[in-house]
Amino acid sequence: MTVHPFIEAEKQAGHSVKRACELMKVSRTAFYARRSGLPGPRAVRDAELTKQIVEVHAKSRGTYGAPRVHAVLMREGAGCGRRRVARLMQAAGLQGRHRRRRHLTTIPDPRAAFRPDLIVRDFQPDRTGLDARWCGDITYIPTEEGWLYLATVIDIASRRVVGWATADHLRTELVADALTAACRQRRPTRPVIFHSDRGCQYTSQQFAALATQFRVRLSVGRTGQCWDNALAESFFSTIKRELLDTSAWPSRAAARTAITATELLKYKLSWTTACTNELRCSASEILQLACVNCENVNYPALGQGPSSSRPASCPEWATAVSSTYASP
Incomplete structure (x- = not known):
């Protein structure tokens, strides 16, 4: 004192x-x-860091807390500790978004047929394995009209949301529409593994028949083990923190419009939000995740899948390569 x-x-x-x-x-x-006297060197440095922290926090639309702001600053070359970032954010009145209380959406069916877990928590990105493994889940959005439910289908190889659907109910049609949208958009040329939890929508006969029609192999995790579907859970955590929990939605249509317009569903995931192991990506993982924005989704003809090659002139890919090999 x-x-x-x-x-x-x-x-x-x-x-x-x-x-x-x-x-x-x-x-x-x-x-x-x-x-x-004049401010000391530490006070001057705190002022500089505070300015950088405010800019990073503003770019994240007020969603980043101290750990993610610290990760961005370290990636930009600003040498500082996480506790120092937390102290300066508290002094500046800044804080990240927090999750609301969870609403139960996974209701298992005790009479459902047994299906194996074909993913076994292997959610590593792989730029050569597009349209080979997908995962999906259901989340909820509270509105003044009632609940709006969102179902997604994510390509594990590239972290892209390849299909999604919304509805005011939790019937099988919701997840069926999301899988249909993914298959019609991507048009995979080989059987795809689709991984989900053991919710009754995913284990129903109607969904199994649809998967057979699209040559999709169904995979499910264990009951009560959210880590078995960690990629889908991580994506929902991000979109809720950065969009859905930022304001009250007057209607389901307003929430649906916001979801449609968000960059998270336009396949423009940043490196920090794209990785399931947030803030701890290795150099090889950054190389694999860096170019999700320019993954080719050109379909020259019906039945031809997307090319896995990336244009040599891609600035994001070149930046990722140069920054990775320049790091110690």
């Missing part, structure tokens, strides 16, 4: 500075040096 503000108050009140310094056991020289 510093005593200089007390001495300053005594001085403003017309009392003796000498007597106040003697009582507080500090020298008058130190008091006047602090009173009239």
Whole structure:
């Protein structure tokens, strides 16, 4: 605790500075040096970091907390600790988004047929394995009209949302529409594994028949194990924190419009939000994730899948390569 503000108050009140310094056991020289001196190197550095933190926080639309802001600063070359970032964010009145209380959407069917887990928590990105493994899940959005439910289909290889659907119910038609949208958009040329939880929508006979029609092999995780579908859970955590929980939605149509317009469903995931192991990507993972924006989705003819090659002139890919090999 510093005593200089007390001495300053005594001085403003017309009392003796000498007597106040003697009582507080500090020298008058130190008091006047602090009173009239320039900010120290640490204070100057704190001001610079605060400015950078405010910019990063604003770019994230007010969603990033101290860990993710610290990760961005470290990637930009700003040497600082996470606790220092947390202290400066608190002093500036900044904080990240927090999740609301969870609403139950996974209702298992005890009579459902057994299906194996073909993913086994292997959600590593693979730029050569597009349209080979998908995963999906259902989440909820509260509106003034009632719940709006969102079902997604994500390509594990590229982190792209390749299909999605919304509805005001939790019937099988919701997940069936999402899978149909994914198959019609991507048009895979080989059987695809689709991984989900054991919700009754995904284990129903109707969904199994649709999967057979599209040559999709169904895979399910264990009951009560969210880590078995970690990629889908991570995506929902991000979109809720950065979009769906940022405001109250007056209607289902308003929420649906916001979801349609969000960049997360336009396949423009940043490196920080794209990786399931957030903030701890290795150099090889960054190389694999860096170019999700320019993954080719050109379909020259019906039945031909997307090309896995990337244009050599892609600036994001070149930046990722150069920054990765330049790192120690």
